[in-house]
Amino acid sequence: QKEVEQNSGPLSVPEGAIASLNCTYSDRGSQSFFWYRQYSGKSPELIMFIYSNGDKEDGRFTAQLNKASQYVSLLIRDSQPSDSATYLCAVKGSWGNEKLTFGTGTRLTIIP
Amino acid sequence: GAVVSQHPSWVICKSGTSVKIECRSLDFQATTMFWYRQFPKQSLMLMATSNEGSKATYEQGVEKDKFLINHASLTLSTLTVTSAHPEDSSFYICSARGLAGGLAETQYFGPGTRLLVL
Secondary structure (H helix, E strand, O other): OOOEEEOOOOEEEEOOOOEEEEEEEOOOOOOEEEEEEEOOOOOOEEEEEEOOOEEEEEOOEEEEEEOOOOEEEEEEOOOOHHHOEEEEEEEEOOOOOOOEEEOOOEEEEEEO | OOOEEEEOOEEEEOOOOOEEEEEEEOOOOEEEEEEEEEOOOOOOEEEEEEEOOOOOEEOOOOOOOOEEEEEEEOOEEEEEEOOOOHHHOEEEEEEEEEOOHHHHHOEEEOOOEEEEEO
């Protein structure tokens, strides 16, 4: 079983709609959860992180965390063509473990 | 804030040569830097974790004598690929974690270095 799982996609969403990206993780002791965006040929850039159950909003982005179910999601409202990229979910383990474990990413395409 | 640079962005070298890649945190001090490698259409794979002033910790399967890491200051870490071979061709990305607050929680990535070994 992979430690961090994401649907590889591609996920196609019409412009202006809500894109929903999901991620599950296996380590119940995980403390922090991150969403990165990676454009083709570029390095990842941080969108946001979350460590408490519930929702966290930042502009058009909302991260949702449910530790009991071991999943974290990212919602992108009013999707724009510039949001087309691969979205990487990353999980930081127990306290003192600084490493991030990445999922394989979900490729998102916003259709104009 | 939280800008990380890498140099060079591209390097092409002959098989058997060594290549050094620099990673700098430009506007914050990084206690810990991480080195990743990414092959086409694959996710990031952590190679090693380096803390300022101490030896790097390598992930299983990563040869420490081939991938030399030096973290000499709170703003600079280097990765040297020794005796590079074509199978070392990849996208090498560093990240840095800051000292305190939000910067300590998050890894910020450099722009990456593409290595092509002929």
